[in-house]
Amino acid sequence: MPGDIVYIDESGHTGDLLKPGTAFDFSGQPHFVLAGVGPMDAARAAALLDQIGSRHRLRMREVKSDRLQTRPAFVRDLFAALRDHDVPLFVEAVDKAFFLMIQIVNCHVMPPTGGTQGDEEDLIVRNAFADFLYQSLPDTVLARFIDACRADNADAVRVSLDALLDWARSEHGGNEEEAAIVRGIEENVVESIDDFERAVAGQPDGYRRFLPIPDAGKRDRLYWMLPNYSSLTNLYARVNRYRQGRLSGLTLVHDEQAQYDDIIRTAKAAVERFEDVSWVVQPGADYAFGETAALSFGNSAESPGLMIADVVAGHVRRVLRDHMAERALGNTAFDALLTLWDVDPTRGAGLNLVLPTAAVQRLQMKALARRAGLRER
Numbered sequence: 001m002p003g004d005i006v007y008i009d010e011s012g013h014t015g016d017l018l019k020p021g022t023a024f025d026f027s028g029q030p031h032f033v034l035a036g037v038g039p040m041d042a043a044r045a046a047a048l049l050d051q052i053g054s055r056h057r058l059r060m061r062e063v064k065s066d067r068l069q070t071r072p073a074f075v076r077d078l079f080a081a082l083r084d085h086d087v088p089l090f091v092e093a094v095d096k097a098f099f100l101m102i103q104i105v106n107c108h109v110m111p112p113t114g115g116t117q118g119d120e121e122d123l124i125v126r127n128a129f130a131d132f133l134y135q136s137l138p139d140t141v142l143a144r145f146i147d148a149c150r151a152d153n154a155d156a157v158r159v160s161l162d163a164l165l166d167w168a169r170s171e172h173g174g175n176e177e178e179a180a181i182v183r184g185i186e187e188n189v190v191e192s193i194d195d196f197e198r199a200v201a202g203q204p205d206g207y208r209r210f211l212p213i214p215d216a217g218k219r220d221r222l223y224w225m226l227p228n229y230s231s232l233t234n235l236y237a238r239v240n241r242y243r244q245g246r247l248s249g250l251t252l253v254h255d256e257q258a259q260y261d262d263i264i265r266t267a268k269a270a271v272e273r274f275e276d277v278s279w280v281v282q283p284g285a286d287y288a289f290g291e292t293a294a295l296s297f298g299n300s301a302e303s304p305g306l307m308i309a310d311v312v313a314g315h316v317r318r319v320l321r322d323h324m325a326e327r328a329l330g331n332t333a334f335d336a337l338l339t340l341w342d343v344d345p346t347r348g349a350g351l352n353l354v355l356p357t358a359a360v361q362r363l364q365m366k367a368l369a370r371r372a373g374l375r376e377r
Contacts, residue, residue, distance in 0.1 A: 104130075
């Protein structure tokens with residue numbers, strides 16, 4: 001296997017987002033994290049893991065994140081060792097409920113039929129809509145959108161659009177800014193319904209323009225709204241940015257994915273074929289691929305690099321879980337996260353958060369407070 005490797009593993013995966021659970025908590029795993037570690041070769045990964053394991057008297061044949069919940073100092077020191085050895089980390093952290101709201105915005109509120117520009121201003125509007133939906137949208141309306149994806153027919157999409165419009169017309173917002181956002185959602189959904197009726201009158205499958213594009217897995221099974229797909233493509237584009245387009249000789253080694261390996265291969269190939277990347281507004285990613293990396297799958301029990309990726313992904317997910325639940329964050333665990341936070345995101349490496357804006361701002365305040373406390377020591 002080549003020596004120039006980025007090891008990739010995930011944490012918090014429960015399949016596509018059509019199974020949110022009755023409490024919309026996604027079976028107790030409300031967040032998805034994908035972590036890439038490297039480039040580094042297998043020997044360096046093994047040496048780093050042995051070094052930090054010996055320091056903390058950790059005796060595990062296979063180092064697993066879920067067994068390190070009470071060992072945050074090990075994780076902190078592992079993150080610091082990776083930083084000191086100039087091994088970059090690429091982490092995508094996704095709030096699944098917020099990801100759902102983004103899909104509703106992109107498919108119902110501002111669908112492709114609306115002719116939006118896809119520039120930075122457009123992204124700001126979409127994010128404001130998704131933030132408000134995350135805060136305010138009732139589960140009953142969210143359930144209609146999920147039903148539409150499951151049913152995959154025009155009648156169910158019409159019910160979903162109507163439910164969203166009815167809610168927007170009854171919602172007033174808590175202040176002038178929120179009231180303006182609600183009016184914007186209402187006006188856009190009215191236009192979407194008009195576009196929808198024209199689309200289904202013109203062709204039977206025209207309704208699909210108002211649904212997310214499903215991913216086809218093995219035996220042509222469809223998966224709706226897999227955070228794996230968008231996380232993998234953005235992580236890959238960030239690696240491309242970090243390497244300044246020099247991907248030849250690089251291998252992405254993903255933890256074995258018996259169910260989703262075809263989808264991961266498809267996602268990688270699709271992003272490599274992008275011809276027009278002017279619509280991408282992502283400062284830390286480069287979606288223009290002049291060269292491509294290889295992709296393979298490995299067994300984490302036999303790969304120290306994949307073990308490290310598992311530790312990174314699992315730790316970020318646990319810190320994110322406590323942060324979003326507004327539980328106190330342990331200083332040692334948070335210090336490990338700060339190692340990621342302090343990386344210049346425009347270079348590609350570090351932490352990319354797909355969270356509501358308010359949650360990101362709260363985390364920024366915690367980071368500032370923690371750094372201030374460390375400086376005062």
